[in-house]
Amino acid sequence: xSTASTTDGRSTASRHRIWVGIVLLAVGLIGHLFAAHAGGxxxxxxxxxxxxxxxxxxxxxxxxAALGWWLWRSRPDMTVLIVGAVQAVFGxxxxxxxxxxxxxG
Numbered sequence: 001x002s003t004a005s006t007t008d009g010r011s012t013a014s015r016h017r018i019w020v021g022i023v024l025l026a027v028g029l030i031g032h033l034f035a036a037h038a039g040g041x042x043x044x045x046x047x048x049x050x051x052x053x054x055x056x057x058x059x060x061x062x063x064x065a066a067l068g069w070w071l072w073r074s075r076p077d078m079t080v081l082i083v084g085a086v087q088a089v090f091g092x093x094x095x096x097x098x099x100x101x102x103x104x105g
Contacts, residue, residue: 017077024084029053031091035098053091060086 029050036049061083068079 014075014077017081021077021080021082021084024081024088025057028056028084028087028089028091031088031093031095035095038095038098038102049094052094053087056090057083057087060090 032049032053033046036045039045039049064083064086065079068076068082072078
């Protein structure tokens with residue numbers, strides 16, 4: 001009986017990590033969208049920042065997924081969480097850099 005509760009606890013924690021990773025991915029995208037708005041808000045700005053978000057996602061996500069497959073194959077939730085954290089960091093850095101470039105700080 002104790003293994004069932006442990007398994008349920010792990011699956012609950014796993015689902016929480018996946019949701020946190022998804023929220024962090026959204027934070028990264030919002031950072032890029034905010035940077036596009038701060039940079040002028042034209043469709044070209046939005047296109048470049050959304051493309052940059054997905055380019056960073058493909059490159060860093062591929063590297064992290066490969067490491068995850070090699071190091072923690074049984075923990076896909078950790079892969080999603082780490083990819084989300086990296087995207088959130090990049091999104092915030094891009095937004096802050098664009099605000100500084102626009103003369104806001």
